[in-house]
Amino acid sequence: MPEDRLFPVNSYANDFVTGTCDGGRQVVIGLLCPHVVAYFFDRDGFLLGDEHRPWNHPAPRMPSGPYQIYDKAFRTALADQIQEWQQSVGYIACPILVRAFLDPQHPVGITLLPDHLDLPEEELQELSAEEREDMEQEREEWLAAGRFVWWWAKDYWSAADGKILST
Numbered sequence: 001m002p003e004d005r006l007f008p009v010n011s012y013a014n015d016f017v018t019g020t021c022d023g024g025r026q027v028v029i030g031l032l033c034p035h036v037v038a039y040f041f042d043r044d045g046f047l048l049g050d051e052h053r054p055w056n057h058p059a060p061r062m063p064s065g066p067y068q069i070y071d072k073a074f075r076t077a078l079a080d081q082i083q084e085w086q087q088s089v090g091y092i093a094c095p096i097l098v099r100a101f102l103d104p105q106h107p108v109g110i111t112l113l114p115d116h117l118d119l120p121e122e123e124l125q126e127l128s129a130e131e132r133e134d135m136e137q138e139r140e141e142w143l144a145a146g147r148f149v150w151w152w153a154k155d156y157w158s159a160a161d162g163k164i165l166s167t
Contacts, residue, residue, distance in 0.1 A: 026040070038085065112148055113149065
């Protein structure tokens with residue numbers, strides 16, 4: 001992982017928002033069940049830490065257990081809670097530039113490659129020569145284009161400019 005590379009991360013739909021705070025810190029805030037979570041970075045893109053807050057209005061649960069995160073009342077309360085947090089830190093919406101990191105406790109961070117292009121050696125050995133060649137070509141094209149994967153509970157395939165290409 002290149003230590004000096006800065007990766008642009010942009011707000012994406014209702015999943016997470018990016019911006020700056022009072023004092024120049026950068027932040028990404030969003031939903032990571034069952035919390036609202038913020039990751040803070042310094043001006044140079046280094047991770048400062050994260051903060052988790054319980055939901056002010058919990059999401060209802062489906063009979064099988066998962067949260068109903070698209071419930072209208074929950075989405076409204078979540079938007080209000082995020083807005084309150086933004087106001088408390090002097091949030092200004094904008095893309096952020098961060099260095100690669102992976103949170104060992106939560107599915108958040110940056111990797112250079114999507115999982116299918118970053119197979120362990122034992123799985124590579126199971127591929128045919130043609131499959132390995134195709135994968136290596138796709139991998140080289142991915143890296144040459146400057147793409148990366150932003151993880152926020154799921155993978156967001158990102159272009160070099162931070163635009164989300166696929167989730």
